[in-house]
Amino acid sequence: MNQGFSTRQVCRITGLSARQLGYWRKTGLISPATQTRGGHARYSFVDLVSLKTASRLIEAGVSVQRIRQCLQSLSRFLPNVDTPLQELSLVATGDVVLVLRSDAAFDALTGQEWILHVADLEHEAQLLLSDLEAPHQGKLFRDLDDPVPEQASRSSQG
Numbered sequence: 001m002n003q004g005f006s007t008r009q010v011c012r013i014t015g016l017s018a019r020q021l022g023y024w025r026k027t028g029l030i031s032p033a034t035q036t037r038g039g040h041a042r043y044s045f046v047d048l049v050s051l052k053t054a055s056r057l058i059e060a061g062v063s064v065q066r067i068r069q070c071l072q073s074l075s076r077f078l079p080n081v082d083t084p085l086q087e088l089s090l091v092a093t094g095d096v097v098l099v100l101r102s103d104a105a106f107d108a109l110t111g112q113e114w115i116l117h118v119a120d121l122e123h124e125a126q127l128l129l130s131d132l133e134a135p136h137q138g139k140l141f142r143d144l145d146d147p148v149p150e151q152a153s154r155s156s157q158g
Contacts, residue, residue: 010043029067054067057090062095066095074099
């Protein structure tokens with residue numbers, strides 16, 4: 001594993017085609033960690049994680065161009081993150097890529113923070129509902145065994 005994974009091995013592991021790998025390498029989306037003396041690509045395990053992440057984002061409907069833009073933006077927003085596809089948790093919702101990091105969520109392209117945490121809101125609502133009793137419908141007619149309200153008030157006074 002010290003020498004890295006060949007293109008053929010990467011294709012078997014990730015399910016990507018050699019053509020996809022070549023295109024992503026050519027366009028700079030994900031480049032192999034090293035090359036052999038003969039010029040053959042050698043991918044590291046970290047590269048495999050990046051490739052699989054990019055593949056999943058594409059399956060979720062995010063375009064290669066959008067992924068590339070997000071990676072460029074993330075390097076500006078988070079300069080200490082060298083490999084965002086490995087170090088961050090990404091979620092795709094349509095063509096929007098959200099980054100989850102340290103109890104915060106933000107748009108990978110704009111850096112705008114998402115402040116509504118739906119899961120927290122759902123949890124709070126469930127707690128509130130479990131504390132409340134189900135509402136009871138009032139009786140329209142009194143039971144024959146119940147005393148008439150006037151009689152009940154007289155018997156309690158007497």
